[in-house]
Amino acid sequence: MEALKQRILAEGKHLGNGILKVDSFLNHQVDPALMMTCGQELARRFRPVAPNKVLTAEISGIAPAFATAYHLGVPLVFARKHKPITMPEEVYLTYTPSPTKGRIVELMLSPEYVGPGDRILIVDDFLASGATILGLARLARTAGAQVVGVGALIEKVFERGRERLQAELGVPIEALARIARFEGDRIIFVD
Numbered sequence: 001m002e003a004l005k006q007r008i009l010a011e012g013k014h015l016g017n018g019i020l021k022v023d024s025f026l027n028h029q030v031d032p033a034l035m036m037t038c039g040q041e042l043a044r045r046f047r048p049v050a051p052n053k054v055l056t057a058e059i060s061g062i063a064p065a066f067a068t069a070y071h072l073g074v075p076l077v078f079a080r081k082h083k084p085i086t087m088p089e090e091v092y093l094t095y096t097p098s099p100t101k102g103r104i105v106e107l108m109l110s111p112e113y114v115g116p117g118d119r120i121l122i123v124d125d126f127l128a129s130g131a132t133i134l135g136l137a138r139l140a141r142t143a144g145a146q147v148v149g150v151g152a153l154i155e156k157v158f159e160r161g162r163e164r165l166q167a168e169l170g171v172p173i174e175a176l177a178r179i180a181r182f183e184g185d186r187i188i189f190v191d
Contacts, residue, residue: 001041001176004153005189007034014182018128018156026125026153030063038176039067042123042151045174046072049148051121053077053114055136057107064153065123072121077114079107079139088112092142096135107132109139116144127152127175130161137169147171154179157190 013021025031042064051072056065057079069076083091092109114120120140122133127150137147147169155162155175162173178190 001038003034003037004177007031008154008177008179008187012187014185014187018159018182020126020154020156020179020182020187022125022154026063027060032063035063035067036070038064038153039069040071041176042068042174043071046121046149046151046172049121049172050119051148052119053121053145055079055109055114055120055122055140056124057081057132057136060126061124064125064151068121068123068151075113077109079109079136081105081107083108092139094135094138094142096131097129098132107135107139109143111143114140114143114145118143118145119148120145121149121151122147123151125153127155127161127165127173128159130159130164133161133165134168149173151175153177157181 007025011024015021052074054065054069054076058081066076087110094107095104098105122136140147149172152175155178157178158181180188180190
């Protein structure tokens with residue numbers, strides 16, 4: 001998606017070790033118009049698999065997942081990293097590594113909002129190693145739901161997460177901007 005690629009080129013910063021900082025429009029400050037455009041495109045691509053819910057992880061995945069859910073006309077559910085007192089005692093729980101936090105994080109999902117019969121589209125800000133998305137898929141499957149697709153705004157192709165997800169999930173995978181590699185400060189997209 002050209003608008004997203006242009007923003008990445010204009011404002012994205014490679015911090016080394018494969019970390020791309022896009023805080024000015026996605027991960028700290030959010031550009032609502034850009035997110036709605038991205039969500040509309042992801043919704044268009046995934047409408048044929050008929051998801052009835054969009055699932056993401058808090059916090060960075062919420063903006064693109066919300067926009068996608070809005071354009072699909074379905075609810076957004078997000079896995080929590082900390083359990084609020086409003087969440088039931090028994091939850092679905094998994095652990096996943098966080099490259100930006102440099103540690104393992106918990107992901108929790110309330111059984112109230114995802115269950116058997118749900119057709120889940122997982123949407124996240126990044127597809128890198130695929131670890132977070134696989135954690136979300138584990139939560140959905142534990143709840144008895146079916147994962148029907150995976151969407152991401154930005155894919156770091158060189159981390160090979162897509163191959164891992166295809167092997168383990170076997171569902172359609174779409175990314176709006178695919179980064180082949182970094183060359184110093186340069187961001188090189190897949191053609």
